[in-house]
Amino acid sequence: MISKPQKRISQKALTVWRISGVITSLIGWLITAAAVFLLHIFDLPGWISIILIVLAVIFPVLHIFLFPTLRWKSWRYEVREEEIELEEGIFVKTRTLVPMVRVQHVDTNQGPLLRKYKLASVVVHTAATAHTIPALEETEAEELRFFISKLARVAEEDV
Structure with missing residues (x-):
């Protein structure tokens, strides 16, 4: 499990x-x-x-x-070789698994408030949806963007 x-x-x-x-x-x-x-x-x-x-x-x-x-307190995420798992929700908990083979591209974005506090959000795009990991430290967000992109390329090559 x-x-x-x-x-x-x-x-x-x-x-x-x-x-x-x-x-x-x-x-x-x-x-x-x-x-x-x-x-x-x-x-x-x-x-x-x-x-x-x-x-x-x-x-x-x-x-x-x-x-x-x-x-x-409720926001959690994990990036594994084959999937990205997100958990969020205050009253209704939502756990989402995004398979790496479905990842098309990965972005980071910052609004004015996030920029002021040196934070960024990572947005993982699939064909159907976009999944956001909010408010990560800028360096962590950039590293995560490259890591997910690399894993998505490897997953795509394995298919």
Whole structure:
């Protein structure tokens, strides 16, 4: 039986995901403020405003503190000679096996936040889908990209 994947993504992912949560929360607060303002102007029931305000307090707590921690703890990956295994999910665990013979190409990508924290994501492309290993250290991501590419070439030659 194949063991569960053991490698973790960078702990800096927590910081990046929390900053993303703050940005998302700020946008949510702006939308909530506009909605509450419109509700007040059109003299609609106050309980709707109260629900919106409560949600505007609860969601940031979840998206800034709880979900990034749970997401980081649940993310695992392993690259083996014949497959790549990914495990993720907070409430629903998903384990994915990507056979090396199916790998077409491998990319790394960085958004502004990942670049600031010297992180990169590795994206493994197959004919049908793309699988992402998020928030690895830049050097680790580059090494992993070349390693997977090399294994995919070897797997292709063996077929």
